[in-house]
Amino acid sequence: MKIIIAGAGAVGTHLAKLLSDEKQDIILMDENEEKLSKLDSNFDLMTVNASPTSISGLKNAGVAGADLFIGVMPEESRNMTACMLATNMGAKKTVARIDNYEYLLPKHKEFFAQLGVHSLIYPEMLAAKDIVDAVKMSWIRQWWEFCGGALVLIGTKMRETAEILNVPLHELGGRNIPFHIVAIKRGNETIIPRGDDVIKLHDIVYFTTTRKYIPYIRKISGKETYPDVRNVMIMGGSRIAVRTTQYVPDYMQVKIIENDINRCNRLTELVDDKIMIINGDGRDMDLLIEEGIRNTEAFVALTDNSETNILACLAAKRMGVTKTVAEVENIDYISMAESLDIGTVINKKKIAASHIYQMMLDADVSNVKCLTFSNADVAEFIVKDGSRITKCAVKDAGLPKGATIGGLIRNGEGILVTGNTIIHPNDHVVVFCLGMMIKRIEKFFN
Amino acid sequence: MINTKMIARIMSSLFFIETGFLFLCSLLAIYYNEPDIPAFLISTAITAGAGGIVSLFAKNAEKKLNRRDGYVVVSFAWIFFSLFGMLPFYLSGYVPSITDAFFETMSGFTTTGASILDNIESLPHGLLFWRSMTQWIGGLGIIFFTIAVLPIFGMGGVQLFAAEATGPTHDKVHPRIGITAKWIWSIYLGLTLAEVVLLLLGGMNVFDSVCHSLTTAATGGYSTKQNSIAAFHSPYLEYVITLFMFLGGINFTLLYLLFLKGNFKRLFQDTEFHWYLGTMGFFTAFIAVTLFLNGSSGLEESFRKAIFQVVSIQTTTGFSSSDYMTWPPVLWVLVCIIMYFGACAGSTTGGMKCIRIAIMSRVMKNEFKHIIHPNAVLPVRINRQVISPTTKSAILAFTFLYIAIVFISWLILMTLGVGFEEAYSVAISSLGNVGPGIGECGPSHSWSGLPDAAKWLSALLMLIGRLELFTVLILFTPDFWKKH
Numbered sequence: 001m002k003i004i005i006a007g008a009g010a011v012g013t014h015l016a017k018l019l020s021d022e023k024q025d026i027i028l029m030d031e032n033e034e035k036l037s038k039l040d041s042n043f044d045l046m047t048v049n050a051s052p053t054s055i056s057g058l059k060n061a062g063v064a065g066a067d068l069f070i071g072v073m074p075e076e077s078r079n080m081t082a083c084m085l086a087t088n089m090g091a092k093k094t095v096a097r098i099d100n101y102e103y104l105l106p107k108h109k110e111f112f113a114q115l116g117v118h119s120l121i122y123p124e125m126l127a128a129k130d131i132v133d134a135v136k137m138s139w140i141r142q143w144w145e146f147c148g149g150a151l152v153l154i155g156t157k158m159r160e161t162a163e164i165l166n167v168p169l170h171e172l173g174g175r176n177i178p179f180h181i182v183a184i185k186r187g188n189e190t191i192i193p194r195g196d197d198v199i200k201l202h203d204i205v206y207f208t209t210t211r212k213y214i215p216y217i218r219k220i221s222g223k224e225t226y227p228d229v230r231n232v233m234i235m236g237g238s239r240i241a242v243r244t245t246q247y248v249p250d251y252m253q254v255k256i257i258e259n260d261i262n263r264c265n266r267l268t269e270l271v272d273d274k275i276m277i278i279n280g281d282g283r284d285m286d287l288l289i290e291e292g293i294r295n296t297e298a299f300v301a302l303t304d305n306s307e308t309n310i311l312a313c314l315a316a317k318r319m320g321v322t323k324t325v326a327e328v329e330n331i332d333y334i335s336m337a338e339s340l341d342i343g344t345v346i347n348k349k350k351i352a353a354s355h356i357y358q359m360m361l362d363a364d365v366s367n368v369k370c371l372t373f374s375n376a377d378v379a380e381f382i383v384k385d386g387s388r389i390t391k392c393a394v395k396d397a398g399l400p401k402g403a404t405i406g407g408l409i410r411n412g413e414g415i416l417v418t419g420n421t422i423i424h425p426n427d428h429v430v431v432f433c434l435g436m437m438i439k440r441i442e443k444f445f446n
Numbered sequence: 447m448i449n450t451k452m453i454a455r456i457m458s459s460l461f462f463i464e465t466g467f468l469f470l471c472s473l474l475a476i477y478y479n480e481p482d483i484p485a486f487l488i489s490t491a492i493t494a495g496a497g498g499i500v501s502l503f504a505k506n507a508e509k510k511l512n513r514r515d516g517y518v519v520v521s522f523a524w525i526f527f528s529l530f531g532m533l534p535f536y537l538s539g540y541v542p543s544i545t546d547a548f549f550e551t552m553s554g555f556t557t558t559g560a561s562i563l564d565n566i567e568s569l570p571h572g573l574l575f576w577r578s579m580t581q582w583i584g585g586l587g588i589i590f591f592t593i594a595v596l597p598i599f600g601m602g603g604v605q606l607f608a609a610e611a612t613g614p615t616h617d618k619v620h621p622r623i624g625i626t627a628k629w630i631w632s633i634y635l636g637l638t639l640a641e642v643v644l645l646l647l648g649g650m651n652v653f654d655s656v657c658h659s660l661t662t663a664a665t666g667g668y669s670t671k672q673n674s675i676a677a678f679h680s681p682y683l684e685y686v687i688t689l690f691m692f693l694g695g696i697n698f699t700l701l702y703l704l705f706l707k708g709n710f711k712r713l714f715q716d717t718e719f720h721w722y723l724g725t726m727g728f729f730t731a732f733i734a735v736t737l738f739l740n741g742s743s744g745l746e747e748s749f750r751k752a753i754f755q756v757v758s759i760q761t762t763t764g765f766s767s768s769d770y771m772t773w774p775p776v777l778w779v780l781v782c783i784i785m786y787f788g789a790c791a792g793s794t795t796g797g798m799k800c801i802r803i804a805i806m807s808r809v810m811k812n813e814f815k816h817i818i819h820p821n822a823v824l825p826v827r828i829n830r831q832v833i834s835p836t837t838k839s840a841i842l843a844f845t846f847l848y849i850a851i852v853f854i855s856w857l858i859l860m861t862l863g864v865g866f867e868e869a870y871s872v873a874i875s876s877l878g879n880v881g882p883g884i885g886e887c888g889p890s891h892s893w894s895g896l897p898d899a900a901k902w903l904s905a906l907l908m909l910i911g912r913l914e915l916f917t918v919l920i921l922f923t924p925d926f927w928k929k930h
Contacts, residue, residue, distance in 0.1 A: 002621070020621075023622070025620070025621040025622055026621050027621050033831075033834055034834070041604065041605070041608040042513075042604060042605065042608075043604060044603065044604050044621075044622055044623050045621050045622075046618045046620065046621040049831065
């Protein structure tokens with residue numbers, strides 16, 4: 001697959017590396033030669049030093065034969081222009097990164113498709129949705145719904161109070177348990193568990209289950225003492241913060257702490273009246289105490305500086321905040337932040353990259369999410385008629401090691417999968433696998 | 447630190463590739479039924495054995511290759527290829543000294559073309575073919591060949607490519623390095639085959655035309671005749687070989703665009719190509735006029751001799767159609783100057799490359815302008831792209847190092863007892879991968895008279911020059927081997 005990525009910024013380079021490891025033909029465009037030169041001699045991709053909005057530049061990059069054109073430059077308008085040019089010059093599909101909520105409205109979708117921009121991606125909004133999910137379920141580290149919530153994925157950290165520690169998984173209740181453990185994150189390692197694996201203290205365990213058994217999972221994980229979140233404190237009035245306030249449910253009280261007075265004034269124009277904006281430094285403990293950090297259940301750090309976010313979350317944790325969320329843009333810091341006990345780590349690049357990655361999958365995958373904590377991918381497939389997986393029971397299908405089926409949705413109803421389950425055509429199947437194995441697994445469902 | 451296991455893994459596959467080539471020559475030797483059969487079979491076995499032993503060390507290799515590993519792999523690959531490649535010469539007894547055998551093989555792989563053989567015609571076909579084959583493999587690069595045929599390197603291929611490819615900029619014709627390598631090698635193979643056909647039409651026999659085509663496309667310069675191309679006395683063959691040497695000196699990315707995409711504009715708008723044509727035209731005209739005025743030959747013959755020799759030296763091939771030592775001495779100086787130039791980056795040639803000369807001459811021009819307009823901002827543009835200061839300083843460092851190496855080697859060679867002009871020409875000819883020198887090392891002589899130490903130094907210079915100085919020399923810096 002020939003993919004042209006316009007813009008060698010953080011998202012562009014992350015995506016380029018990811019896809020070139022996947023043996024795709026990657027052409028990375030940017031005007032800045034310095035940004036490209038390092039990538040060119042270290043990764044298996046081609047760089048074109050030209051402006052992605054120049055017609056001759058696009059021609060040079062071979063846009064006529066491109067299967068996918070991805071515009072991830074910092075400016076929204078340039079991404080849109082580049083995508084329009086690319087479509088008219090022969091690119092099959094285009095994706096533009098945008099910064100405007102209006103464009104995403106469903107009624108505009110067709111208009112943009114006519115212009116030649118087939119998909120839009122708004123990383124700040126995706127991040128905001130993740131943050132709100134994390135805050136709503138404070139005892140959960142990761143939360144993901146499949147098929148409108150028929151099946152849910154829950155990631156939570158095991159504390160001393162958990163009931164399922166040190167028991168081999170096959171002894172947990174056999175076939176009748178209402179959940180399936182799809183992945184275990186231990187230290188820096190991600191395990192796709194088998195029957196004789198055990199859960200240890202401080203593991204992050206990923207369950208799939210149906211909605212009505214969530215309280216049961218909460219009970220066996222020993223998280224019943226966690227308070228529900230009513231008060232949220234956001235440090236840093238970034239664009240993600242603005243989007244977050246939009247998705248927060250009504251029963252939550254939100255305070256945004258922002259250091260820059262001009263930004264504060266601007267924020268007042270951007271957010272609802274019930275959001276309180278406080279001008280001050282989020283690292284100032286006295287200010288936090290004065291603003292009631294001791295009665296706050298969730299602390300979200302969204303400044304531009306990853307280090308500040310991590311440290312601020314740790315400080316908040318000391319003050320008794322149960323749920324912390326930190327935006328960490330430095331990918332190498334993610335696993336470190338996670339081991340420091342920060343509840344949820346948000347990374348715009350990873351969110352955007354996994355979103356785009358999903359678009360290039362050939363199969364009917366409607367939902368791929370990169371689990372930011374671990375190396376694992378979650379993918380949802382619609383099983384086609386006559387595919388390999390339908391021919392025998394799951395345990396005999398020969399799925400590669402490091403992949404597991406978390407559950408399936410048949411006629412809108414979530415069903416958990418055991419070794420003896422037989423998968424029917426048109427089932428939605430939720431698959432978990434290590435690394436970027438999705439391409440290999442796709443074969444089983446087509 | 448160095449990932450020894452991964453390096454061993456790559457080395458073992460490289461050895462197996464060389465085994466394949468040696469085996470091919472064994473078959474040829476068996477076909478002609480000449481006395482070099484055992485030598486080839488033993489060499490094949492030794493190389494295969496070495497590949498097997500090295501692969502034992504490669505168990506559980508971590509499939510990662512960093513920048514340093516790349517430099518180690520590339521330099522050692524060339525050295526080991528020469529070590530195993532010399533075995534047929536040595537074991538068959540045709541080249542009885544290890545020094546000479548190694549020199550001959552290194553000269554082959556680096557496409558230098560300097561020889562220590564005093565009676566080439568006496569060699570059996572198998573050895574002659576192996577001699578030509580070494581140049582053909584080395585022409586575009588040993589590693590580059592491996593990238594094209596084996597998908598083993600994965601991510602590491604890019605690091606290796608960066609360490610082996612010549613020229614200050616690296617163009618790719620396809621996003622994936624493996625496919626880029628395949629296309630470039632197809633062009634190379636195509637050039638070779640086309641030349642075989644044209645040489646056959648000119649009345650050369652099959653064996654000679656294959657051998658000469660292999661060494662022309664690689665701009666190597668090994669001939670199956672002691673008198674090189676002059677032995678054939680055919681203007682047609684000289685023109686054909688001139689044409690293919692010229693093509694071998696063009697950037698292969700541009701040849702790809704020309705032959706497979708029909709893109710003429712890109713080639714004729716290329717700044718480096720302008721310099722290549724311009725310098726070549728000037729040198730040819732100068733020599734042709736001098737020869738004609740000198741009265742030793744007619745107009746056509748003067749032109750033919752001039753263009754053949756200029757193309758041969760500038761593309762660092764080293765074929766000769768006439769002995770330039772019999773020309774007026776002013777032309778010897780000119781030959782030495784051409785040796786510095788070289789042809790285009792990304793081709794099979796050696797030397798400093800036209801692109802560097804082009805950039806440096808513009809830097810120089812800007813310096814003059816700068817004195818008159820002290821506040822002017824003066825960019826250096828190549829193909830309408832502004833050259834970054836990093837590239838400029840890398841090229842200046844390269845040039846300084848190149849000239850420094852020539853002078854230091856000149857000094858060492860003279861200390862070893864080599865004559866004044868011979869020492870100078872051996873240094874520059876080895877470093878530029880040209881082949882012939884001047885004086886006693888000229889086109890009509892072999893280099894067998896050099897002392898052993900001088901041959902080793904010359905072989906080292908060939909390797910340094912082929913891998914564009916830094917790749918080899920970086921291994922001699924203490925910092926490279928430090929753990930932090």
